[in-house]
Amino acid sequence: MMQETPWYQITDVDTLDSPALVVFPDRVRQNVDRLITAIDDPSRLRPHVKTHKSREATQLMLAAGIRKFKCATIAEAEMLAMVGAPDVLLAYQPVGAKQQRLIELIETYSDTAFSCLVDNLTTAQQLSERAVGAGVTVPVYIDLNVGMNRTGTAPDDTVLTLYTDLSQLPGVRPVGLHAYDGHIRNPDLAERTAVCDAAFAPVQQLADTLAARGFDQPVIVAGGSPTFPIHARRQDVECSPGTFIYWDYGYGTTLAEQPFLHAALVITRVISRPDATKLCLDLGHKSIAAESDLEHRVKFLNAPDLRPVGQSEEHLVVEAGPGHGFEIGDVLYGLPNHICPTCALYERAHTIENGRVTGEWRTIARDRLIYH
Incomplete structure (x- = not known):
């Protein structure tokens, strides 16, 4: 035999x-298809491109109908724009020269809608000044610290004040909330879900309060690979897995409920x-x-x-x-x-x-x- x-x-x-480094495009396509079937509406997908950093992998997702993307660097944002990605969130607070580079991308790639994160008013004011000088408006999401403890502001009432202040700044426009919970990676899905739900509750409450105060319903961008199956079950939440595209030994071992291929x-x-x-x-x-x-x-x-x-x-x-x-x-x-x-x-x-x-x-x- x-x-x-x-x-x-x-x-x-x-x-x-x-x-x-070698990649297997047929398996990449299968992973993209599996991602799409794991959620009720592909428009709620905002995959992170930090894993592959390539035009070709992005093009496979575009061909499959994915239109929103997330990235961590200006180069990743430009790579996305180069292949015609319609909607790009720079999931990073631009500081210093990075603000000018973001504005230059907005000016250069008019067919791509760029946005970014902020977590304080001072940085937002600096971005506002640069944007006004260039005659552009930058959509921004407030970055929330839901337990990663690296960036973001606590999901409490101070966010309501910051959101209001942002709405009054020229050159920027608050559109939503960003909550990355990459620290939640319990191998047991039930335990992971309980921790994730607890971390997400104040985020949803903030969004609902902002809507009740007359703002457009804030877009919530939440999670990464470990919590993707949890956030995928929520209504109106954009999900941002990234590793799914290639998968790896770490997540393949700890996230056994996810069907992606190496x-x-x-x-x-x-x-x-x-x-x-x-x-x-x-x-x-x-x-x-x-x-x-x-x-x-x-x-x-x-x-x-x-x-x-x-x-x-x-x-x-x-x-x-x-x-x-x-x-x-x-x-x-x-x-x-x-x-x-x-x-x-x-x-x-x-x-x-x-x-x-x-x-x-x-x-x-x-x-x-x-x-x-």
Whole structure:
């Protein structure tokens, strides 16, 4: 009986130098389709592009009918505008030169509606001055701190005052509330839901109060990948998962209820055998996201028992055990624990279709500036 070829195996892998990032467009398309079927209305989807940072992945979502996007950098916002994304939220409070760069995007890409976050009046006033000087109006969302404790203002009555103050500033226009709850990632969906609901309750209350005071119903942009299935069940809430596009070992393990496929890997090779039980791979800090513990940075699909024991800039040493049988030059297919920062380490991702290398997707928005 013939053994089925693993989905990830590349028949012409010898044409790829390593380390290399590879993506599987057919699986990416399936992930986009699965995202759309996981929500009642695709217009409530606002995927984050920080994971892939590429025009091609964005174009697949546009082709599937997704029209709203979220990003974290000016380069990501420009990349979205370059491929004709109609609605782009810069989910970051622009400060200093970033304000001017945002306004320049608004002036340059008139077919894209840009918006951004603010969490205080002073920054909003600075943005207002620049916007008035350019003759544009910037829609803004108030960034709420619902537990991440990195940006945003507490979801209390001070938000009502800030929203009112923003409505009176020229050059800016308050349109909604932003609540990112990336800290809520309990593996148990019921527990995750309870924590998420508690964090979201004051956000909904603020939106309802603002509407009762005569404002247009504020748009709520909420959540990321871990809480996507929870917010997807709410009415009138825009959801912002990002990792779904490629998925990774971390979320694939902890978010078992989500049906997304692994669609991006790193290719590495055995480059040395330092002793009888260890291998050295060309997969250093510069090639795989290194914020996790050493043992949890990558899982090798075709060698799951390898155990990382040391890593430096260009090298990863793994324990293979006695009599392992690996040879110098052997190819390993690595599933990153965290795909988002891993993608940012590569200027391109090689596309794999029907088991062969077919092209590349440039990780164009990993740079701080995009030069055309």
